[in-house]
Amino acid sequence: MRLCLALLSCAVALPAIAQEQTFPARLAGHAVLPALTMTTPPADAPRDLWVSGKFTGKTRIDAPMSVEGDTGKAYGNHGTGIRLPFIGQPVQGMSGFAMNRAEDGSWFTLTDNGFGTKLNSPDAMLFFHRMSPDFATGAVTRNETVFLRDPDRKVPFRIANEATDSRYLTGADFDPESIQYHDGDIWIGDEFGPWLIRVGRDGRVLDVFATKLDGELLTGPDTAGTAVPAQPGKDFRVQRSGGYEGMALQPQTGLLWAMLEKPLLGADGQPEGDFLRVMTFDPVKSDWTGDSYRFKLAEGATAIGDFNFIDDTRALVIERDNGEGDAARACAEGADAATCYPLPARVKNIVLVDTASVDDQGFIRRIGHVNLLDITDPEGKALPGHKPEQGNFTFPFFTIEDVARVDDSHIMVANDNNLPYSGGREIGRAADNEFILLSVPELLAAK
Structure with missing residues (x-):
């Protein structure tokens, strides 16, 4: 699908993946936040935000819980058993973990823009949480939910709730996909701009930064100011839903390493290569450093999901394809897609990289990976109703x-369940927000 920017770039990067080691992963814990988990909007939120998902169809939907979500044509049009619009705001969509935890040990997590696009998410509020998965009981406690708002008008464009006093942000404004906690502030990477957003612990927007690569602004089709019609590759270079899916905080330098989800577009409107751009931002100087790098995607991978350092130079990256569901239940040719997965999961990896090892083309060295579709579970940690019919545990x-x-031995991984549009665990049932604890000592020790 992707063409290399230059043959030299591909030749440099490919051998590293061809020889890359796959490390074992063992399930050490499993916890679930149920798919239909809701939160109540703040008391001063506009009444419009007390029912969410009203604009997810071709026409406005006002009757709560009246239209069932489904996975879409490419994924078999499987119903998910959950109906829109919602009374309240769905907690769904875990789209990022912060490296640093809160003072009480809970994890900062992020909910994405709502229902997938700017157009269908103007009544989906934006927020982050503190959560505590309990791998002994299998439950996930939501300790706190903090709603994003812009009372000081720091956002450089008109927001959906522009005329309100509270100015709560919605999925029509940003698509938050990555989060870090640094010096008392929350930093969020957005996909629409792509923007970097600095907010206080109370959710108040403090700064919004546009993206620069080689001194030039990077924009996408959903960036405020992009006029339609616009020519891909010339009027914008960031693909739709291709902004900051991962943003790592480097402990040694305090720099934010912001990674795009998808390849940039070249002047011809096509992806510039099978690699992703990474730019570094200095929170102290409130500016981009001017340095940039490249992350090489494995064969079959189309995007990344998160990016977090584990020490001063090594970091974890989630790379994935667009598949969903157990490959053991893949649709045979001519099969009724209602009973199988037409586009099953094939590539779901956690990759270990070394940011201190960069070749002359700017590619960050890949050390090795674990395969999330091949996780051993000798102790039976997988929760009932979430186990595969046969074989090892998977995260499909x-x-x-x-x-x-x-x-030193464990990592935690979670999914964005795209409520109510994904059902990768079981056909006909919306995916839960699953948190898995993986024992991966060999991966974490690799250099």
Whole structure:
């Protein structure tokens, strides 16, 4: 699908992946936040935000819980059993873990823009959380939910709730996909701009930064100011839904390493190569450093899901394809897609990279990876109703968007369940927000 920018770039990067080691992964814990988990909007939120998902169809839907979500044509049009619009705001969509935890040990997690696009998410509020998965009981506690708002008018464009006093942000404004906690502030990477957003612990927007690569602004089709019609590759270079899916905080330098989800577009409107751009931002100087790097995608991977350092130079990256569902239940030719997965999961990896090892083309060295579709479970940690029919435990979700180091032997991984549009665990049932604890000492020790 992707063409290389230059033959030299491909030749340099390919051998590293061809020889890359696959490390074992063992399931050490499993916890679930149920798919239909809702939160109540703040008391001063506009009444419009007390029912969400009203604009997810071709026409406005006002009757709560009246239209069932489904996975879409490419994924078999499987119903998910959950109906829109929602009374309240869905917690769904874990789209990032912060490396640093809160003072009480809970994890900062992020919910994405709502229902997938600017057009269908103007009544979906934006927020982050503190969560505590309990791998002994299998439950996930939501300790706090903080709603994003812009009372000081720091956002450089008109927001959906422009005329209100509270100015709560919605999925029509930003698509937050990555999060870090640094010096008391929350930093969020957005896909629409792509923008970097600095907010206080209370959700108040403090700064919004546009993206620069080689001194030039990077924009996408959903960036405020992009006029339609616009020519891909010339009027914008960032693909739709291709902004900051991953943004890592480097402990040694305090720099934010912001990674695009998809390849940039070249002047011909096509992806510039099978690699992703990474730019570094200095929170102290409030500016881009001017340095940039490249992350090489494995064969079959189309995007990344998260990016987090585990020490001063090594980091974890989730890479994935667009598949969903257990490959053991892939549709045979001519089969009724209602009973199988037409586009099953094939590539779902956690990759370890070394940012201190960069070749002359700017490619960050890949050290090795674990395969999320081949996880051993000798102790039977997988929760009932979430186990495969046969074989090893798998994490076969379309969007796996959260990874963080827990200790010297373990990492934690979670999915974005795209409520109510994904059902990768079971046909006919919306995917839950699953948190898995993986024992991967060999991966974490690799150099």
